[in-house]
Amino acid sequence: MNSRLLTNGMIDVSNPNIAQQWYVPIEIQMLQRWLLCAVLMNLIVLGGELLRSDTTGIYLTGLGVGSLMITRLLLPDGTASWQRWAALGFAAIGLVLGLVSLWNSDLSVYDYWSRGWLILPAALTVSWLTSASIADWCSGISADRAEAGLARNKRLEVTLEAVGSHTLLIHAVALVIIPLVWIFDVAVSPGNVLGGEIGDAFTLEHFEVILGSPTFWVWTKNSLIVSLGTTLLGLSLAVPAGYAFSRFDFSGKKQSMFAFMLIQMFPGIIILVPYFMVMKTLGLLNTSIGLIIAYSVTTLPLCVWMLKGFFDTVPRELEEAAMLDGCTQLQIFFKIVLPLSLPAVAITALFSFLSAWNEFLLALVFNTSNDQFTLPVGLASMIPSTGQRWGDFAAASILVSTPVVILFMLFQKSLVQGLSAGAVKG
Amino acid sequence: MREVEFKAVNKTYPNGYVAVERLDLRVEEGEFLVLLGPSGCGKSTTLRMLAGLETVSNGDILIGGTKVNDLPPGARELGMVFQSYALYPHMTIEDNLSFGLRMAKQGERLDSREIANRVGEAAEMLDLTQLLDRKPKALSGGQRQRVAIGRALVRRPKVLLMDEPLSNLDAKLRNQMRIELRRLHELHGTTTVYVTHDQVEAMTLADRIAIMHGGILQQHAPPLEAYHNPNNPFVASFLGTPAMNLIQGKVENQKFKAGDLCFELPDHLKDTQCGNYTFGIRPENVNVVSQGGLRCDVRGVERLGDQTIYHLNAAGQEVTALRHQQIDEGFTSTTVDTSYVHISLTEPATVLFPQ
Structure with a gap:
């Protein structure tokens, strides 16, 4: 058979050197990505140095970024052996700059981390570029060795990719965890101050103060009443509304769905003043009912949309089967549709509960007397302009978020089901 | 009730x-x-x-x-x-x-x-x-x-x-x-x-x-x-697989004409008045014979094991014939060895639909 027929114009498959053409050592492929990443991180570090106005730091980090960039550009592509020496040279410069910069610093955790982002990539580049497999490849490689290299790439790729992605993920996680660790540290440190070393002392005095204070329990009671009330009122309105929007055709359906979306686009502050006036006229300021009504109204649009989306995935044929089985419309809803929609109802309930539990602005404006504070407003009242009680505040913050975390854990299974609803049909 | x-x-x-x-x-x-x-x-x-x-x-x-x-x-x-x-x-x-x-x-x-x-x-x-x-x-x-x-x-x-x-x-x-x-x-x-x-x-x-x-x-x-x-x-x-053969044409002097195709109408249709008609016959009622009848070009043959489907061209009209496989019919062969066959119709099974 004529092998020309099998070519696509780019690669002649009859070429016995195909492995050589395709083979690039996995180290080079990884360096191409990782050095780019390291350059970006060092630019962030450089930003930090600029903020600190540390002239030596700026100078050293700037040069380090430059050498990493040049190393990345000069990475060998297997065509000329001088590229390897050039890249090696600039990586070595980067390594030296990093070490000097570290020696020059205060050796704090931050310094180790920021210099590490220069030293480690540079050192890795140096060690890989001097390894036998890369040297081999740069000076031309035989077909057999190239095939062996492709197999080796396959083996190493999984491990190296895992190392790379986990390094980035740890940074992402740290970004979230560090503030939590900090607030926890403040909560268990003696005295009412911010800052200090992490984990230098331990006390539960702030928790004792908070748990022993009657006002905290009053605020908790208020928050629970408001959040549960909002959930109940919101759901009892949103569930039938979502069902109606999903199943029935009526005039104005599209317009009202759109209006629901539109309301979501306004920031809450816009409706604050009219709400306040309505509540004042109705005499609902400084009551839980006022907040319940206000929260139910503001969370309703999103709840209706979420539930409608789920009801849309309940097959109509189920309802038709129930009709033939002699169910009335109400029986269909309560015996068929609602039991099937429990995951969605659960996630909607959680959403209402949380938005009421965490809301601050309306609660601050409507309920001004201390015995009607909800937890967020109460927390804020603990740090007035004079005499901030940071330790107590941190302890209370942790206590306030605990129910939320517990709720999430309890509802986890339904949450996943509810969130992925529509993706799969039972 | x-x-x-x-x-x-x-x-x-x-x-x-x-x-x-x-x-x-x-x-x-x-x-x-x-x-x-x-x-x-x-x-x-x-x-x-x-x-x-x-x-x-x-x-x-x-x-x-x-x-x-x-x-x-x-x-x-x-x-x-x-x-x-x-x-x-x-x-x-x-x-x-x-x-x-x-x-x-x-x-x-x-x-x-x-x-x-x-x-x-x-x-x-x-x-x-x-x-x-x-x-x-x-x-x-x-x-x-x-x-x-x-x-x-x-x-x-x-x-x-x-x-x-x-x-x-x-x-x-x-x-x-x-x-x-x-x-x-x-x-x-x-x-x-x-x-x-x-x-x-x-x-x-x-x-x-x-x-x-x-x-x-x-x-x-x-x-x-x-x-x-x-x-x-x-x-x-x-109804029926393969579908019934339907040929549009006209009836004149007890004959059915469609383009170059022309044949005598079967006895039970002889009284049909002149005019435009669709002539129909099921594939299983089209017989493949060695001699006589109508000569058709073979366009393709599908051998399904128990039956064989012939896709034919009779003077410009597509005709499908379905035969149950005979053991002596060269059943091992998968290639078309003839470029033409002769067909005859099982006459009582033919129908005419007025257009």
Whole structure:
């Protein structure tokens, strides 16, 4: 058979050197990505140095970024052996700059981390570029060795990719965890101050103060009443509304769905003043009912949309089967549709509960007397302009978020089901 | 009194689309009627109007002589098997089966022991006894199908409706269920209306078939009558695989002419008046002969093992011939060894449709 027929114009498959053409050592492929990443991180570090106005730091980090960039550009592509020496040279410069910069610093955790982002990539580049497999490849490689290299790439790729992605993920996680660790540290440190070393002392005095204070329990009671009330009122309105929007055709359906979306686009502050006036006229300021009504109204649009989306995935044929089985419309809803929609109802309930539990602005404006504070407003009242009680505040913050975390854990299974609803049909 | 009657029934959707037009149809008590047609022909709409899931735009639907146009679905005493089975996913099989009985109106509701009896009976009949406490998710396609049938039968409906019930099953299971359905029908004698687009189901299950096309009833007849005596070219081409040969042409002097093709009409068609006609003959009635008859070019041959399909060209007209494989016919050969064959027609099996 004529092998020309099998070519696509780019690669002649009859070429016995195909492995050589395709083979690039996995180290080079990884360096191409990782050095780019390291350059970006060092630019962030450089930003930090600029903020600190540390002239030596700026100078050293700037040069380090430059050498990493040049190393990345000069990475060998297997065509000329001088590229390897050039890249090696600039990586070595980067390594030296990093070490000097570290020696020059205060050796704090931050310094180790920021210099590490220069030293480690540079050192890795140096060690890989001097390894036998890369040297081999740069000076031309035989077909057999190239095939062996492709197999080796396959083996190493999984491990190296895992190392790379986990390094980035740890940074992402740290970004979230560090503030939590900090607030926890403040909560268990003696005295009412911010800052200090992490984990230098331990006390539960702030928790004792908070748990022993009657006002905290009053605020908790208020928050629970408001959040549960909002959930109940919101759901009892949103569930039938979502069902109606999903199943029935009526005039104005599209317009009202759109209006629901539109309301979501306004920031809450816009409706604050009219709400306040309505509540004042109705005499609902400084009551839980006022907040319940206000929260139910503001969370309703999103709840209706979420539930409608789920009801849309309940097959109509189920309802038709129930009709033939002699169910009335109400029986269909309560015996068929609602039991099937429990995951969605659960996630909607959680959403209402949380938005009421965490809301601050309306609660601050409507309920001004201390015995009607909800937890967020109460927390804020603990740090007035004079005499901030940071330790107590941190302890209370942790206590306030605990129910939320517990709720999430309890509802986890339904949450996943509810969130992925529509993706799969039972 | 469990017969069903459609009297001049029309269905027009609000957007002006006419799904069913002037349908007159009678299903006798105990009859198994199959509504057959391509998708969009109005067969499902017809069934859904009978079930009460669609409103009737015009005309009357009668069940057992009573007009049911405005009765809610639950009051019509029907059982329905849906294409997707529509089992209640959150209930066990037992609850699925008994749901309809438990939902009956206060005065008509059976006591719980009678309900359990009925469910047990249905489960026994459909071989579901072992599965009663499972949920539908844990069942195979064929088992779900049987639950759906059980749920429809357990209320002892006046009429059993089925909407493409076998289309979600694989080929082997479908064959089994087809036989099973016919057996159940003979056991209970429930008046049944069955919708399908599969002519094999229609031919094997039906006492009579009603073939629909474009919302209009084309023919209502026992399956074999529709097969051998189709009313019109649509029915002729829809029933049977490969489809009936249809050649458009005209009749002159007791001869049929279509382009260069010209042959004497068979005896039973000799009296046909001159004019434009469609001539029809089924592939199995086109005989491939070694000599005489009409000479045709061979366009292709499909050997299916038990039968061979010849795609021929007779003086510019496409003709398909179907022969059952003869052992002496060179059955090992897969290539076309002749470029032409001769054909003759089994004359009594030919039909003419006026255009």
